[in-house]
Amino acid sequence: MINKNYLSLSESYIFEKLKRDAASFRAGNPQCVLYDLSIGDVCGPLPECAADALAASSLEMKNKNTFRGYGPAEGYSDLREAICGYYRRRGVSLELDEVFVTDGTKPAVFDFLSLFSGVNSLVPEPTYPVFAEASLMHGFGVNRCFFDDGSPHTPENAHIPRDPIGAPYLIFLCSPNNPDGYALSRSELASWVDHAEKTGSLILFDAAYERFITSADVPHSVFELMGSRKLAVEFGSFSKFAGFTGLRCGWCVVPRELRVDNYSLNSLFRRALCTSSNGVSYPSQRAALGVLCEQGLSECSAFADYFRGNSRILADAFARISRGITGGENSPYLWVRTPRGVGGDEFAEILLRAAHVLVTPSSGFGRHDGEHFRVSCLCDRETAKNAAESVLNNAEKLLI
Numbered sequence: 001m002i003n004k005n006y007l008s009l010s011e012s013y014i015f016e017k018l019k020r021d022a023a024s025f026r027a028g029n030p031q032c033v034l035y036d037l038s039i040g041d042v043c044g045p046l047p048e049c050a051a052d053a054l055a056a057s058s059l060e061m062k063n064k065n066t067f068r069g070y071g072p073a074e075g076y077s078d079l080r081e082a083i084c085g086y087y088r089r090r091g092v093s094l095e096l097d098e099v100f101v102t103d104g105t106k107p108a109v110f111d112f113l114s115l116f117s118g119v120n121s122l123v124p125e126p127t128y129p130v131f132a133e134a135s136l137m138h139g140f141g142v143n144r145c146f147f148d149d150g151s152p153h154t155p156e157n158a159h160i161p162r163d164p165i166g167a168p169y170l171i172f173l174c175s176p177n178n179p180d181g182y183a184l185s186r187s188e189l190a191s192w193v194d195h196a197e198k199t200g201s202l203i204l205f206d207a208a209y210e211r212f213i214t215s216a217d218v219p220h221s222v223f224e225l226m227g228s229r230k231l232a233v234e235f236g237s238f239s240k241f242a243g244f245t246g247l248r249c250g251w252c253v254v255p256r257e258l259r260v261d262n263y264s265l266n267s268l269f270r271r272a273l274c275t276s277s278n279g280v281s282y283p284s285q286r287a288a289l290g291v292l293c294e295q296g297l298s299e300c301s302a303f304a305d306y307f308r309g310n311s312r313i314l315a316d317a318f319a320r321i322s323r324g325i326t327g328g329e330n331s332p333y334l335w336v337r338t339p340r341g342v343g344g345d346e347f348a349e350i351l352l353r354a355a356h357v358l359v360t361p362s363s364g365f366g367r368h369d370g371e372h373f374r375v376s377c378l379c380d381r382e383t384a385k386n387a388a389e390s391v392l393n394n395a396e397k398l399l400i
């Protein structure tokens, strides 16, 4: 009776476990302040344009004449038009019916995977745990390929198996990558597109951190690459972009020419959504529309700059006790290598006890080398400063 695929998951989702760890630390140490740099949750507030639109649309629900019931499963057309406009700024042209409003990357990935059966996923690691877990829950094979920390992520240096056993794949790419902040350059992403074409694979591109990109050579969308429209879908999210982790709104782009076994994935995805969803709430969609005006976008850039400031403060502190740090430039995460001889899980525990700083060990992002931990810089400035100070003040204990 039970879906046995679910039994292959670990006992807890990593961020649920970390929330429990934070609660138990607070309960056991009421005199201490905990600096929680684990889950990548933003500190807010919402950009003003989004907050105003949210308030106005909530009031519309109070009035019989402006009340909204079910909206379109794929989202209101003015928001989808604004998302198309956002892509046009980068020279990417999309049709309105290629854009689906979602309530975030997780549910969109789930709905999208439901279009497949008997397939293998290719999951470069370390990466967002949802890709492998969602694949397992759908009964797919999961092939992992490893990103070596610090070296460029290209098919040539073995991040894609040379002999692609198990292809065609659903290839999950997250760029800038959660957790190590690595952002694929145009030529690296082009290699993945070539690889997908050669192996008949499909790229599922997670662009949740695109607003943090500062490097000129890093594409913001897989659709900036020639030939990608027939082999990629893209997931976007307002969560980290505009502080929507609590509000929920994102999007998924499924190009019309994308076909598998001669079926249109755009039509199948639309069909699946109509059954699985009644759309994202009207106020969330109005708030998202508020983000996509000039003022909203400039507020979002300031939001990303603020977190970049946190990254600098935290990177300076962690540099004192680690064997190397990546990330922070194009993403709100630092990927920190533990001091010699200490594993990621063990060091996260030491950091919590000695400096009261909670981070996510690399074991949460797959079967990586186990020698890293992720620091989320999405906290407020005071937390970043205090956490950095606590790391520095306790450096001796941390280096033992």
Ligand code: MLT
Binding pocket: 015, 038, 039, 040, 041, 128, 178
């Ligand atoms: C993260 O911290 O990486 C995620 O945003 C948390 C999640 O989506 O579960």
